Amino acid sequence: MFSLASCQNKPMEKYEWIPASSAPEIYPTNIYNGHFYLEDGGQVYIPTSGMNNTGWGYSGSFHSQGEDLKALPIKLDITWASFLENKFYTGSWDMPIDTLKTLFKKGTIGWRTNRPSTYSLIVVGCAP
DSSP: OOOOOOSOOOOOOOEEOEEEEEOOTTSOEEEEEEEEEETTSOEEEOOOOSOBOSOTTSOOOBOOOSOSEEOOEEEEEEEEEETTTTEEEEEEEEOOHHHHHHHHHHOEEOTTTOSEEOOOEEEEEOOO
16 A cells, blocks of 8 residues: 655635626627636636627626636637627637736736736637
8 A cells, every 4th residue: 555645736826807708899799608617627607698799808798706716717618699690609729828827927007007906807709
């Protein structure tokens, strides 16, 4: 009988963020189903309520969900409807986890305050 142990287990970094969605004003969409799968094995859904056409890069629907502090996403699965094209799009993508970790650790500068700030949303953009 034997066992293996490691003393190098570092706690996983977690951040306060929520998922949101975005689409161009002239390209209204609706998210049918979408999830971020997190580095710690958890998941959060991407909001599906209402029309999504707030303008490219601006957050539309978002819901506060789960714990305030969450691991970062390693995968995105989503299906959305394009009202302009009358069709659905679906896809699954690996997230750039190393880039996300670097950005969330570094933070940003608040455009209104010109002071250090943190990221609080991960916005999914829907377009053809």
